[in-house]
Amino acid sequence: MGAASGDRIHRRGARVLLVSHSAGEPRLLMVRGHDPHDPDRYFWFTPGGGLEEGETMRAAAVRELAEETGHVLLDEELVGPVWRRTAVFDFASRPYTQFEEIYVGLHSHAVARAQTEAAWTEIELETIDEVAWLSESELRESPIEVFPAQLRETWAWFLEWDGVTRDLxxxxx
Structure with missing residues (x-):
C-alpha cells in the first residue's frame, strides 16, 4: 500500500523476534539502520516489513527475515503473534502508519543461508548498517533508539509466551 508524495502511507507489516540461546543467555537478531533523510538518527529494529499483495502476516514475517538477515524459517515455526501494534512514524521524510504483528522464531530452527546484498531493496542498501545478535542488557543500555521500545524491558514474557497476543x-x- 502506498500514497502520493506527502500523503500518509498506511500499510500492514510483520516482524520477527529471532531468539538464539547459543551464547548462554538469550539474544535477539536486530538490525541497526538510519533514516536516509536524517543520517544522524540511528536505531535498532527487528527484522520485518510490509506485506506484499495477497501475503499473510506469517508469510511476510518469514520472507522479510530471510531477505534482511539470511535466516530462513517456515511459517509454522513462528510463535505468535506475541504483539500487535500500530506504529506511527516518519521515514525518509514520509509519514507512515503501519499495523504490525510481531512473532517469535528460534534460531535453532532457522536455516542460515549466505547473506547477500542482492536480497536487500534499494532503500535497505542505503539504510541498513549492521545485523547483530544483542542481549537484553545490550538493548536496554543502547544509546540509540530501539523499536519496538518494549525490547528495553524484560523479555521473559515472550521467551515463555503464554499464548496471549498483547496489543500495544x-x-x-
Whole structure:
C-alpha cells in the first residue's frame, strides 16, 4: 500500500523476534539502520516489513527475515503473534502508519543461508548498517533508539509466551 508524495502511507507489516540461546543467555537478531533523510538518527529494529499483495502476516514475517538477515524459517515455526501494534512514524521524510504483528522464531530452527546484498531493496542498501545478535542488557543500555521500545524491558514474557497476543496500541516512533 502506498500514497502520493506527502500523503500518509498506511500499510500492514510483520516482524520477527529471532531468539538464539547459543551464547548462554538469550539474544535477539536486530538490525541497526538510519533514516536516509536524517543520517544522524540511528536505531535498532527487528527484522520485518510490509506485506506484499495477497501475503499473510506469517508469510511476510518469514520472507522479510530471510531477505534482511539470511535466516530462513517456515511459517509454522513462528510463535505468535506475541504483539500487535500500530506504529506511527516518519521515514525518509514520509509519514507512515503501519499495523504490525510481531512473532517469535528460534534460531535453532532457522536455516542460515549466505547473506547477500542482492536480497536487500534499494532503500535497505542505503539504510541498513549492521545485523547483530544483542542481549537484553545490550538493548536496554543502547544509546540509540530501539523499536519496538518494549525490547528495553524484560523479555521473559515472550521467551515463555503464554499464548496471549498483547496489543500495544498505537505507538509513535
Amino acid at each position: 496500541g498505537e505507538v509513535d516512533e
